[in-house]
Amino acid sequence: MRKNLNIGIDATSIVNTGGFTHLYHLIESLDKKFTRDINKIIIFSSKSVLDRLPDPSLVFKQSHFFLNKGKVFRFFFQLFLLDFFLKKNKIDILLSVTGDYMGSFRPYVGISQNMLLHEKDFWDQIKDFKEKLKLWINHERQKKCFKSASGIIFISKYAKNYVTSEFRIKNTPNKIIHHGISEIFINQKPKKIKQNSKNTLKFIYVSTVHVYKNQWNVIDAFWKLRQNGIQISLTLIGPIIHPPSGKKLYSKIKEKDPNGEFVKYISEVKHEKLPIYYSNHDAIIYASTCENMPNILIESMASGLPIACSDKQPMPEFLKEGGYYFNANSPDSIGEAIISLLEDKNSLKKVKQNLKEVQKLKWMETSRKTFNFITNLN
Numbered sequence: 001m002r003k004n005l006n007i008g009i010d011a012t013s014i015v016n017t018g019g020f021t022h023l024y025h026l027i028e029s030l031d032k033k034f035t036r037d038i039n040k041i042i043i044f045s046s047k048s049v050l051d052r053l054p055d056p057s058l059v060f061k062q063s064h065f066f067l068n069k070g071k072v073f074r075f076f077f078q079l080f081l082l083d084f085f086l087k088k089n090k091i092d093i094l095l096s097v098t099g100d101y102m103g104s105f106r107p108y109v110g111i112s113q114n115m116l117l118h119e120k121d122f123w124d125q126i127k128d129f130k131e132k133l134k135l136w137i138n139h140e141r142q143k144k145c146f147k148s149a150s151g152i153i154f155i156s157k158y159a160k161n162y163v164t165s166e167f168r169i170k171n172t173p174n175k176i177i178h179h180g181i182s183e184i185f186i187n188q189k190p191k192k193i194k195q196n197s198k199n200t201l202k203f204i205y206v207s208t209v210h211v212y213k214n215q216w217n218v219i220d221a222f223w224k225l226r227q228n229g230i231q232i233s234l235t236l237i238g239p240i241i242h243p244p245s246g247k248k249l250y251s252k253i254k255e256k257d258p259n260g261e262f263v264k265y266i267s268e269v270k271h272e273k274l275p276i277y278y279s280n281h282d283a284i285i286y287a288s289t290c291e292n293m294p295n296i297l298i299e300s301m302a303s304g305l306p307i308a309c310s311d312k313q314p315m316p317e318f319l320k321e322g323g324y325y326f327n328a329n330s331p332d333s334i335g336e337a338i339i340s341l342l343e344d345k346n347s348l349k350k351v352k353q354n355l356k357e358v359q360k361l362k363w364m365e366t367s368r369k370t371f372n373f374i375t376n377l378n
Helices: 018-028 071-088 120-125 129-148 157-167 215-227 243-256 271-279 295-301 315-319 331-343 347-358 363-375
Strands: 005-010 038-044 059-062 093-096 108-111 151-154 174-176 201-206 232-237 263-266 283-286 307-310 324-326
Touching (some): 005 363, 151 157, 201 271, 201 295, 215 243, 232 271, 295 307, 295 347, 307 315
Parallel strands (some): 005 038, 283 307
């Protein structure tokens, strides 16, 4: 174990994404009992990111003119200037929180966060050339980063198996370290579904809108169930991050629910307000087919509500026996899972198991394991 380390954190690619949430909690949850071998931690990022991060005594923040401009400037800084600042600050080891560092500094650790870079089947559904080019560039950046890394952190077993096989890096030191979950999402009073002919059961699906999120298939499934007399409604929450998918969603809503009888779409809800929305619904649906560690699914498990979920990995890795699984590409399969959920007299058992599972996911543990892995690398 190395002593008195100066650790650098490359957060130059982070904007307002799940990567920011991860970094925020890594820093917020720093425990001095487990960081005795760390002298200081210096984070390199834009001022807008740094200003929103906590300020523990070990942490120092550095920005630069280029980091407060667009993507091209941030990329230029990371590729050509970051190494100079790492040397200037006498950094001993670097953590690339987005797994895209490509400089000459050694040693460093990369984190795998985004499976869309690897599951190229979804690229075929993206028609925009710029979007595909961006994915390809980021894939190549991650490939270069991981092949030269001294260590790699994965956040799911699925990602580890997939990425290490694709990049042929199985011999690189690595560790699976799950994300934690905020206490505000944990509901200790699970809700049992009460179904009767007068009661409309309210489902909620929280997710961004992209090709692999399948909101349109969910709407088709709900429409078919309602045609068969099942009284259910659907609330969709999440911003459109792929405009063609947004058009597809609006078109599907207009086609199946022109009078706004059973589908409600909300583009933006503050993250800390989501527990309120969960508490006002009866069940959850999660239809994504491309994830690494799906934070929304973890938060759904903590909500105390039953969950109908995509059967695509890594969802079963985390939800285990706690869900009603479906093929997210098939509205009929989605409908069958919803019926199973509604008819299950023991749904409360699954809900309680989910609450038990999420209790294991603590940001303090994520932070401790991350910095332990870094400081113990040879």
